[in-house]
Amino acid sequence: MKSGSLTIVGTGIRSVGQLTTESIVCIQQADKVFYIVSEPIADSLILRLNPSAESLQKYYVHGKPRLQTYQDIVDRIMESVRDGKQTCAAFYGHPGVFVMPSHAAIRQARSEGYEARMLPGISAEDCLFADLGVDPAASGCQTYDATDFVMHHRRLDPSSAVILWQIGVVGHWTFQQTGYANLGLPLVLEKLSEYYRPNHTVVVYEAAVLPGCEPVIQPVPLSQLPSATLSPGSTLYIPPAQATAPDLNMYQRLGLPITF
Numbered sequence: 353m354k355s356g357s358l359t360i361v362g363t364g365i366r367s368v369g370q371l372t373t374e375s376i377v378c379i380q381q382a383d384k385v386f387y388i389v390s391e392p393i394a395d396s397l398i399l400r401l402n403p404s405a406e407s408l409q410k411y412y413v414h415g416k417p418r419l420q421t422y423q424d425i426v427d428r429i430m431e432s433v434r435d436g437k438q439t440c441a442a443f444y445g446h447p448g449v450f451v452m453p454s455h456a457a458i459r460q461a462r463s464e465g466y467e468a469r470m471l472p473g474i475s476a477e478d479c480l481f482a483d484l485g486v487d488p489a490a491s492g493c494q495t496y497d498a499t500d501f502v503m504h505h506r507r508l509d510p511s512s513a514v515i516l517w518q519i520g521v522v523g524h525w526t527f528q529q530t531g532y533a534n535l536g537l538p539l540v541l542e543k544l545s546e547y548y549r550p551n552h553t554v555v556v557y558e559a560a561v562l563p564g565c566e567p568v569i570q571p572v573p574l575s576q577l578p579s580a581t582l583s584p585g586s587t588l589y590i591p592p593a594q595a596t597a598p599d600l601n602m603y604q605r606l607g608l609p610i611t612f
């Protein structure tokens with residue numbers, strides 16, 4: 353192994369309280385820290401843990417394609433690793449959930465012979481399960497990026513819960529400093545209407561990012577989704593719309609009693 357290394361950590365959605373002990377230690381002990389967080393308290397928390405910390409937010413420029421931003425982030429992180437530094441990069445939430453550059457940096461570092469690992473963090477979905485009282489074991493849970501859901505022939509199971517990430521930025525490939533028109537939202541609605549009735553209640557969810565704040569939970573009938581308030585931090589939760597159909601043949605083969 354070469355002397356540089358890379359550890360990717362997550363700061364949780366609410367950094368004050370959700371930054372894990374092992375991530376704190378990694379940030380403190382690193383020679384160089386990079387970070388992308390979603391609120392200013394997290395910023396100063398990371399800087400206090402390690403004064404070498406450098407924000408990667410500068411690569412998000414109005415109108416710049418996201419893929420270019422991600423490549424710039426990987427390049428900056430790898431510069432430090434190649435320089436022989438124990439490098440730590442912190443991303444908000446879980447660093448491996450809906451974060452392209454974290455995985456890309458780990459792949460790049462390993463391909464060049466550096467030690468690289470990722471530590472888990474608390475994602476928006478984890479917060480959603482807690483705030484909305486959803487247990488994915490109860491009905492199953494399908495998770496998609498909203499744009500990916502529109503662009504591909506995805507199949508939904510309406511007896512399962514469904515979570516659509518990035519519902520506030522559907523079809524946007526560039527960073528927009530001034531907010532997103534979200535012109536792709538009607539297409540999401542069109543596709544969801546193949547599976548759900550217009551009056552099926554869906555929930556626009558935003559976890560609290562600051563301590564002491566409450567999550568924003570907006571239940572709306574599916575047909576009213578376009579009039580809900582959406583932001584780049586919104587996630588859509590769709591509860592199951594029908595009961596799960598039991599497979600009686602499998603019940604028999606598993607030797608389970610049929611009690612319903």
Ligand SMILES: C[S@@+](CC[C@H](N)C(=O)[O-])C[C@H]1O[C@@H](n2cnc3c(N)ncnc32)[C@H](O)[C@@H]1O
Pocket residue numbers: 365443444445446447448449450451474475476477516517518519520557558559560561584585586587588
């Ligand atoms: C680039 S992804 C980052 C996800 C993050 N790594 C995580 O683990 O949650 C951004 C998307 O995550 C979700 N998200 C981020 N912050 C959120 C919050 N405070 N509440 C609900 N969803 C959030 C939204 O779907 C948003 O569009």
